[in-house]
Amino acid sequence: GDSVTQMEGPVTLSEEAFLTINCTYTATGYPSLFWYVQYPGEGLQLLLKATKADDKGSNKGFEATYRKETTSFHLEKGSVQVSDSAVYFCASGSGGSYIPTFGRGTSLIVHP
């Protein structure tokens, strides 16, 4: 079946540092790919998505590019802020399925 693997955390950074959270997927066909963010005490919310190869999703300074050749969707941000501290989930979803596949989540802690 489909699977999503993302780097384990926590990832600890200082404010204004560069962020990369790795995500790779296995799927039949060409799924849509997502990054969701979960702030402390809240539910998940969509951060960005990409629906086909070479698409770049972006939002709030975060970016991720759909790489079919490496089956990856790495999340990046050039300069993180304390307010970015959260858990980030990578996910995939195929049109032939009802159920999306989530990674286990990566906790990001940003220190002032």
Add this chain to the structure above:
Amino acid sequence: NAGVTQTPKFQVLKTGQSMTLQCAQDMNHEYMSWYRQDPGMGLRLIHYSVGAGITDQGEVPNGYNVSRSTTEDFPLRLLSAAPSQTSVYFCASSYSGTAEETQYFGPGTRLLVL
């Protein structure tokens, strides 16, 4: 739109008690689902529904029941609570019911079973 709402926000139960976690959405979404989130385990799917009157089991359905009598509501019932059901529960919905769609999550219900 309120989006996806869940009640209660917090609940403490004793072992053996029953309760219903409420979930409602006002976006006319066909697909709704329940997840539990435990430390180090990520999100695990409990039950899902692709429309009113249609439900199916997810990865960890034991000890939970669901029904979907309306498009808007998808309650989760704990029949006889156990300490292993201590968790944070999230309801989610999406428009069409294919996994390509964005999932919209509720704020969660934090459950402690003593």
